[in-house]
Amino acid sequence: MSTPQERRQLHLNVNITSIGRHPSAWRFLDDPAAFVDVEFFRTIARIAERGTFDAVFLSDGVALHREPPTEPYQSLEPTVLLTALAAVTEHVGLIGTASTTFNDPFNLARRFASLDHVSRGRVALNVVTTYSPRAAANFSSSEQPDHRARYARAEEFVDVVFGLWDTWEDGAIVGDRAGDVLTDGARIHTLDHKGHHFSVRGPGLVPRSPQGRPVLVQAGSSEAGKALGARVGDLIFTAQTTHAAAQEFYADMRARAAAFGRDPDHLVILPGLYPIVGSTEAEARRRKDELDALFSFDRELPRLADQLGVQPEDLRLDHELPYDKLAKVTDIRGSRGFFEATVKLSRERRYTVRELLLSNGGAHRQIVGAPEQIADSIEHWFRTRAADGFNLNFDVFPTGLELFTDHVVPELRRRGLFRHEYTGTTLRDHLGLPRPRSRFESPAEVAR
Secondary structure (H helix, E strand, O other): OOOHHHHOOOEEEEEEOOOOOOOOHHHHOOOOOHHHOHHHHHHHHHHHHHOOOOEEEEOOOOOOOOOOOOOOOOOOOHHHHHHHHHOOOOOOEEEEEEEOOOOOHHHHHHHHHHHHHHOOOOEEEEEEOOOOHHHHHHOOOOOOOOHHHHHHHHHHHHHHHHHHHHOEOOOOEEEEOOOOEEEOHHHEOOOOEEOOOOEEOOOOOOOOEOOEOOEEEEOOOOHHHHHHHHHHOOEEEEOOOOHHHHHHHHHHHHHHHHHOOOOHHHOEEEEEEEEEEOOOHHHHHHHHHHHHOOOOHHHHHHHHHHHHOOOHHHOOOOOOOOHHHHOOOOOOOOOHHHHHHHHHHHHHHOOOHHHHHHOHHHOOEEEEEOHHHHHHHHHHHHHOOOOOEEEEOOOOOOHHHHHHHHHHHHHHHHOOOOOOOOOOOOHHHHHOOOOOOOOOOOHHHHHO
16 A cells, blocks of 8 residues: 555646746747747647646736836736637646736636636636735836735635635536526525625626636745635745755645645645756756856846845845845845745855856756756655645746756656656646535535
8 A cells, every 4th residue: 555655746837937037048039029929838838738747837927027127027918828828738737827916806716717617627826915016006006005914905805716716506507408497596606795805796707617616826935925825725836945944834834724624735835946957967057057158147136136125235246145134124025935035045055146146046946957866856855845846947948848848757757756647637636636615505415
């Protein structure tokens, strides 16, 4: 009989960050406008499906990062792009990001439930809160809510979305031609939510989706973010750059989920990982060196300073981070998880600012090496409960993904860690997650 450890299956997503994770990725493509070409993204999705990845993951932002603008982070709206990807794939999951700060629950619930039907059950919603004065200015707002207010809204937002997804029970579509009954009105419910941020009557407009409801992804690493993820998240995306910190986060999130009365095995935890693959380590390093030769420190250093909450002049390329100043930062303008992961990695590796920037700025752990080396690291983190898998970043699309798919995935399969083929049809199947029932279903209906 296999043990629970042996039954665990590694989970891998492709994190599509525009043209690639490396800041100079666009300079390696024939078409620098590929980030608005649907065929570019369809190619990525097809490769991911060939590699039996769980899902492709689209992050999002609702404002350009810098002024004057340099390059977009993500341009195409995620649900529109994922609809196009659903049409050319059959199995790979489709994860889209949306802000609870600058959206309305009813419209967002409808969009993602619709996409779950269009894809036949392969969709996830990644909810984020947004801290950006530039984003606020795009939504007729002169004030940016603070961290506590953003997460209070997010908590209620998710509850409303879940409620709307549940308002149609399974079996609400009757289709009785002889009796002239299309739907059973008794199985379609108003939500009648009245809260601090939202008042939503419902019902939702979309019948219950193939997965019951789309998978819910959460990526916050603050206390409020971890509480939200542990309470309602199916999949947790996190920035973890050191093994010890990743193990601590993994155990903490599972304990938090159990405290909410959930089965911890139904919480899938995926740190980000940035592999650069070569047939040998030397070849992988040559690939990285070729990219790094085009790295713009003048552009990337101010960006790092902004994310860390310090001034650019506080960061000196050939010195370590100013830990004394970082200890005094209270207003983190970017991600709390990014801040903590960057500081931990820099301390452990004794990185200079230059080395940190060339290691993906500390955002996600970078590995440069041969397929066996990368598989070794992935297996170590997986077997030691530092991760259930990874949200994978690649230097340049699609070549970085192709190298991983053609050389690392077979090695992971050889070790018995990763699937050889899809065995289910929905994203919940891929992730090993149960199909939730509607909160409105009676115990008698569930028993039947």
